Amino acid sequence: MARTGSLGTLVSVDLDREAEVPIHEQIADALRQAVAAGHLQNGTRLPSTRALARDWGVSRNTVMHVFDTLTGEGLLASRVGAGTYIAANQQADDEDDGAATPVAPSPASTGYPFRRLSARGRNLVTQSTGALTEKPTPFMPDVPDLKSFPMRSWLRLMNEVTGRLKGNILVNVTNAGYEPLREAIVHHLKVTRKVDCHTDQVIITTGSQQSLDLVSRLLLERGDPVWIEEPGYIGTRATLIANGCTVYPVQTDHDGINIETGQRSFPAPRMIVTSPARHYPLGGRMTPARRSQILAYSRDSGAWILEDDYDCEFIYKGGIRSAIKSQDSEDRVIMIGTFSKTLLPSFRLGFVVAPKDLAVDFARARAVIDRHAPILEQMVLAEFMHRGLYAAHLRHMRELYQSRQACMVSVLKATVGYQPPTLELESGMHIVLPLKDEVDDRDVSMTLWERGATARPLSIYYSSKAKRKGLLLGFAAFQASDIHSHGPRLTPLETLVNRAD
């Protein structure tokens, strides 16, 4: 029962609803082929999603997802007023991403026509990690439980601190942030991460992304080699490349980033970015041996270490390991932390622990970049921490997330017969479900999406071709009853799971 749709008046698409290849993939393929064959020229505008959905007899969501996929591949682009159009020249260089191939930003161009982005602007835009998520549906990862946030206490504190203001709202604020909050963070890092730092070193940012951008701009020259974890957090890679650095994806296993592999394959880095507390996305925790090794290598090679302390708060078993920064006698480690996962992402609060001798420069740079982070939230968070409410909230969320993790494990066992390794269950807000190598996890992710479940493909966290396949299944934001009731949506994965992994 094939159906022929017409892409405006441009190209026809044959859909076979009985084929094994899902409809959205058939459409995406047809568009890819039409571009490759030159039937759809660069700049050609596509009809609206509504019109195409009607033409093809599919849901508008399906069309939108095809657009998203092809936009991600650089084949489509959209502009306000111009709709969606073919942009084949912006095609991502995904195919050239060999395992040991560095990812370099676009070269700077001299002399470019009016209305075009600058070279660095293009780097920013092409590295974008895309739009924000809507209301989270199970099993979206990286989202904290929004309902458990003590909004009433928070607002009470806000009432209290604003009542004390009396027109001196700028007191105690520098470009580096609100002094009592910086003190609270120093104390928190001392107690929870064994990190000794001075209040002056703590620079309040609007989250990890801004911290990464700030560090990149201040410490990294365009062209500087930077090692990142492979696989690793997409936002890190994006910021580094957008700022003109050349990133080298260094193989990372459950013990942490593999310095020896990096040394063998890549030039001496100017910076090594790592997430030792809990590797993102695989969940490993860096061993003491690796920590010593990375510090020693940093000393020998003159590299900075950027310690992304993401997810250090949700450790359920095996004890919390102190930060690399705690052993950093030479002040080579820059630490970044975020409150996006422990409070609400919408507050936009994070911090950098800057090197002692450069802390003043970090603060001064903020004056030019954006002055400082918003103050009211900083004042409230300072109170929240000083009164012990933050520590209590973390304890509460840790228990809650651990119980939800157990629920997720039982659902995975029941629906797809998978039991995650013990190590991965020691911490974190998601579980990685490994899929067989031959599976395209992006397709699987889209199929699940159409079934009402969100699962992020593992392969997108790899820069090189050797991608492991899998799905990130988040459990933190969802009640046990939702995890159970949405569980059956995962049933189609049963034959795809890689149980040998």
Next chain:
Amino acid sequence: MARTGSLGTLVSVDLDREAEVPIHEQIADALRQAVAAGHLQNGTRLPSTRALARDWGVSRNTVMHVFDTLTGEGLLASRVGAGTYIAANQQADDEDDGAATPVAPSPASTGYPFRRLSARGRNLVTQSTGALTEKPTPFMPDVPDLKSFPMRSWLRLMNEVTGRLKGNILVNVTNAGYEPLREAIVHHLKVTRKVDCHTDQVIITTGSQQSLDLVSRLLLERGDPVWIEEPGYIGTRATLIANGCTVYPVQTDHDGINIETGQRSFPAPRMIVTSPARHYPLGGRMTPARRSQILAYSRDSGAWILEDDYDCEFIYKGGIRSAIKSQDSEDRVIMIGTFSKTLLPSFRLGFVVAPKDLAVDFARARAVIDRHAPILEQMVLAEFMHRGLYAAHLRHMRELYQSRQACMVSVLKATVGYQPPTLELESGMHIVLPLKDEVDDRDVSMTLWERGATARPLSIYYSSKAKRKGLLLGFAAFQASDIHSHGPRLTPLETLVNRAD
């Protein structure tokens, strides 16, 4: 009654307390000479302000102000843990700033030792406009009345919007900002600035400084020529230079930026930055003729116009003129606006109206730079605007500021016998008191500061040597009674005022 102090064991400073030259200037001069003569080597650490104050028999504040002045001149620098030290190699190139000399950023260097800032990092740091102000003292400019802000209504709205959340805090938020706030801004611009723009074009930022940084990164290539107003807002110049652009200060009079002067002296710009609603700091309002001229020149030369709509809200007489953007048929004008002066600077809320065809790129870039602005304030502001509370607040503040302006005028007449020209009183939050050409307004500013009054020197807003001298006296943040009671602190200015101006 000369007193000899010793700068640690390094150099002696002779202070003459009966000389006309103020003590702080004597100290600063002695330090400048010691550096010039090589007695104080680069990197030499100075004793603490406390120790120096004791040595010299002056107040610690005086020492701190000398440090501030010399840090501003690039002669001193400070580091956490290293205190304050001589940094003569970072000396500002103030002396070379000829009238028609562009100000270029430091060249990029290749290969630099560990622990140093990157070239762009140094540009950010050296362009820094410095620390935030403490509790405002009269007559600090650029500060809105903090006590008049309706904090109770604001918190009630926050209670209300957070009560509606129910765990879907991410809904309606994209990297460009909270949709209903963007709609409210579109409506506000339509009504107050005659600007027609689409919601998609409005990108919520954390204020003008971030807006400028975003526009610079996205649209300007390193080395691009940019025209700025002379005199003009320091933050603009700082961001452009920090981002590698070469800025050309174009003479600006009460009719606005002088395009003809720019054309005669400078290369065709890639962007023209202007503040037509109310020139900062002189208070002129761009005439319709100049508006047409700047639009025509932008068309001919292929330059963007960056319209900084700062201070457009506080127009007291002569009617509000629409924005240049309202006549922008070719979408060449990028508009930036801020809520820092109309609400509270601490909220960090501002916006960019991006060109239609690049709006999506602006939003995408935010994903890499800092994700998005904090959401709760955006939600509250959206409600505040939609319910008409913002318009009411603006009306209230306009009346309040106008009455404070009148009070300031009477104080200036009584204390220093100066009457500002009518044109300058049509708008704004400060009055510029012109001083005689031979006066160093930075010294006068410091003398006033020691007398308990804040007045910012006019000369710092000039990039070229031909600096007019004067003081910016803010009145918006201070009650009439404070303006009156602090008035006498201005009395020493009586002989310095340039009444011919």
